[in-house]
Amino acid sequence: MPTRAPRADAVVNRARIVSSARAALVESGGSVEGLRLQAVAKDAQVGQGTLYRHFPTREHLVAEVYRQEMTELVQTVPALLAEHPPLQALELWLDRLLEYARVKRGVVAAIEASAWQDLYADNEHRLDHALQTLLDEGAAAGAVREGVDATDVILLLGALSRVPEGQWDARAHTLVTVILDGLRRYR
Amino acid sequence: MPTRAPRADAVVNRARIVSSARAALVESGGSVEGLRLQAVAKDAQVGQGTLYRHFPTREHLVAEVYRQEMTELVQTVPALLAEHPPLQALELWLDRLLEYARVKRGVVAAIEASAWQDLYADNEHRLDHALQTLLDEGAAAGAVREGVDATDVILLLGALSRVPEGQWDARAHTLVTVILDGLRRYR
DNA sequence: CAGTTAAGCGGACGAATGTCCGTTACGCTG
DNA sequence: CAGCGTAACGGACATTCGTCCGCTTAACTG
Incomplete structure (x- = not known):
């Protein structure tokens, strides 16, 4: 058919x-x-x-406007995990997200939206899956807390989409740092 | 006049x-x-x-609908600080916020909005000031990271207003825990 | 109390969103 | 190529938002 x-x-x-x-x-x-x-x-x-x-x-x-960006963010996860410990991979991935979002402010909004709706027909752009991989590897390595899933993180990252234009430099990196540190598993 | x-x-x-x-x-x-x-x-x-x-x-x-709730959240800060160390006070305050938001889902949205606009004619409802007090006391005590202000935290707490109705119990406490742990200053 | 002022009113209006119906025209088949 | 089926179209329509103007009326003053 x-x-x-x-x-x-x-x-x-x-x-x-x-x-x-x-x-x-x-x-x-x-x-x-x-x-x-x-x-x-x-x-x-x-x-x-x-x-x-x-x-x-x-x-x-x-989501369609930013399809290419989403693909790149998803596709970079395996390479980051291959070259770095999971927590560092997560940090580098978040830095990359920040770079994208700095230039194209709608990317975070697209990520937020895609967490709740199936906006792409394939898994190639399932950023929540990619992020979940980072979290799972981090938890398995004992470096990332358990009990947090990708949707939780995306909700938190949504803060980025609400930073006013003139305050990006003052706030964006701090927000990501707080989120990342909140995800760490300290012993 | x-x-x-x-x-x-x-x-x-x-x-x-x-x-x-x-x-x-x-x-x-x-x-x-x-x-x-x-x-x-x-x-x-x-x-x-x-x-x-x-x-x-x-x-x-x-903001007007939830004026009473905002007042109560603001007014509870001095008492919490009087009875608990700053970080614990912050945690208890966030728990109280969760209780409010669980029943009245618009409270977080009101907090978000009031962080960017002067929606009340007085300081009695300036929740960002109250939250800043908690952060400042925590930083002075060496228990809360520096460089984060109340608006940052409110941006992050905005995640709560985006949790779907049926997922509150599954996600809300986790989100606040991640935020709180991200705010901690570990040595 | 009457007169005046201006606070406050209702709803018409234009812009924007989202739906849906009649029409158009693309692509397939014989 | 002609005909058919239906994918896809445009835009009218109702709803909602936000503005604003002429009208109403609450409150003050003498």
């Missing part, structure tokens, strides 16, 4: 929506809740219904 | 708006972003403009 490929016009429209959303996110400083979907549809030259048909919620749209 | 007292009808309308908002929040499980202001105005039997005149944003409205 092979599903038919999307129509060519739908593929083009979808790409145009994503492109317009990406530009609008840059314009709004990565503010997902400030993303005006009507304006995105207009800029993409599609009707409003078309936008919602492709992306049922704004989270779906943002 | 004494300011005139509010008119009697305005006082009544304001109280009706708050009462309707409180009921609506209970109905929606404390979801602030799901609070429909038009419905609140209608239920309160006031015009839409009247609602916005009294409460310019939904955060102002929610």
Whole structure:
């Protein structure tokens, strides 16, 4: 039962929506809740219904905009674990997340959203799975506390998406440090 | 230059708006972003403009709904500090916050909002000040890390307002524990 | 009490969101 | 290539938000 490929016009429209959303996110400083979907549809030259048909919620749209970033964050976990102890791997991974989020503020919001909804059709972008791997390896090594799962951490990392634009440098690293230290297992 | 007292009808309308908002929040499980202001105005039997005149944003409205809770959380800090070491006082205070938030899910959202806007006319409800006192005393005692301020902690506590209804028991205490342990200063 | 002032009102209005129905046009098949 | 099925479309519509203007009325003063 092979599903038919999307129509060519739908593929083009979808790409145009994503492109317009990406530009609008840059314009709004990565503010997902400030993303005006009507304006995105207009800029993409599609009707409003078309936008919602492709992306049922704004989270779906943002997740698609940042698909590449999510993939990279997920794919970097095995290499970090291969080269570093689990806790250090976790720290380096969080630093990488900070780098992404510094430039593209919507990434954290996309991560938050993807923790609660299955926004991608495959596991390649399941950042919660990747993060869970880091936590599991850390716990197995006795360096990360048990009883915390990836969703908990994503909830906490959500704080990053709420830092005002002008306070990123003052707060972001501190937040991640507190979270990381809270995850440590001290003996 | 004494300011005139509010008119009697305005006082009544304001109280009706708050009462309707409180009921609506209970109905929606404390979801602030799901609070429909038009419905609140209608239920309160006031015009839409009247609602916005009294409460310019939904955060102002929610802050008023939970004014009593905020006062109690603020006022409990000196007593906790008088009877316990700072870190333990902080822990007990966070436990108290959890109790409030368990029953009234909008309390954390009100705290979040009040960290960024001056929503109360006095300092009696400045929860960020109260929390800062706990952090300062803890740092002075060498038990809480330095370089973290109340706003950082409030950002992190924002995770609580995003825990889905059915997962509170599974996650809330863990989140607060991670935050608290991240705030500790280990030597 | 009457007159005045301005606090406070209601709801019309435009913008934005999300839904859905009639129409269009893409892609497949014979 | 023509015809058919249906994927996909545009945009009207109702709802909600937030603003603002003309009107109402509460409160003060002489």
